[in-house]
Amino acid sequence: MAKADHRLNGRIRAPEVRVIDDAGQQLGVLPTEQALEIARDRGLDLVEVAPTAQPPVTRILDYGKFKYEQAKKESEGRKKQSRVVLREVKMKPNIGQHDMDFKLRTAAKLLRAGDKVKLTVVFRGREITHPEIGRGRIRTMMERLEAEESLPLTVEKDVGMEGRFMSVIVAEDKVRAAALLREQAEQAEATG
Known part of the structure; x- marks a missing residue:
């Protein structure tokens, strides 16, 4: 009331x-x-x-x-109340290695802050004739986030094309992240 x-x-x-x-x-x-x-x-x-x-x-x-x-x-x-914000990380299909590393760190920082991240590949001109390259970039980015940044991900919206944009929405999987933290703490306790 x-x-x-x-x-x-x-x-x-x-x-x-x-x-x-x-x-x-x-x-x-x-x-x-x-x-x-x-x-x-x-x-x-x-x-x-x-x-x-x-x-x-x-x-x-x-x-x-x-x-x-x-x-x-x-x-x-x-x-x-926790507010979840959708943030976007854009890249091109022919992105360089250093740029990819930078985008990876940015996405990891946003995910750790509790935000959802939309990974987007922007196609220009004839690049749109090779959507498999964009899908590969997104897959690589997700795999590196999970492996290198130790961020277990959950896919909120699958990879899809929207005009000249290919995107996926991911968030940190809280359950798997908590289990991973416990596992790391146990390993540190056992070695230290």
Whole structure:
């Protein structure tokens, strides 16, 4: 329920409400007027927290503080959510060795940061008549990421042509990566 949807004090329409006081104790089912009186005596608000219940559930609390805590919880929840970003690494089918190494390091860095990576081969002119070269470049890049960079990959979208672009979307396989880390730690422990 959104913050703005809470009815409070005189806006509560039900004749009877279940009341929970500011200490968290249930006061039982009371007439709304009596519950409002108790809230006023304590200098607090009567807030309807579960309007669909029979009778509706209300709490006696400081509404300003309640709204602040709700906003804080929401922002904490947003902080804990991980955002996965799709990043793209482009190359040509006739890419040089050094350029390939550079693109490999870039892709590995992005994958380690938790992003998905779209490996794209851009064909120009007559290069498009040899899609097998592009497929080979993508396969080589994926094999090198797994072998040289120790990044287990999972393919999100298979290799496919989109106009003059051939691409594949890959992400780090978290399960295999965790198993690989455990295995490396065990080997280091055994040797050291």
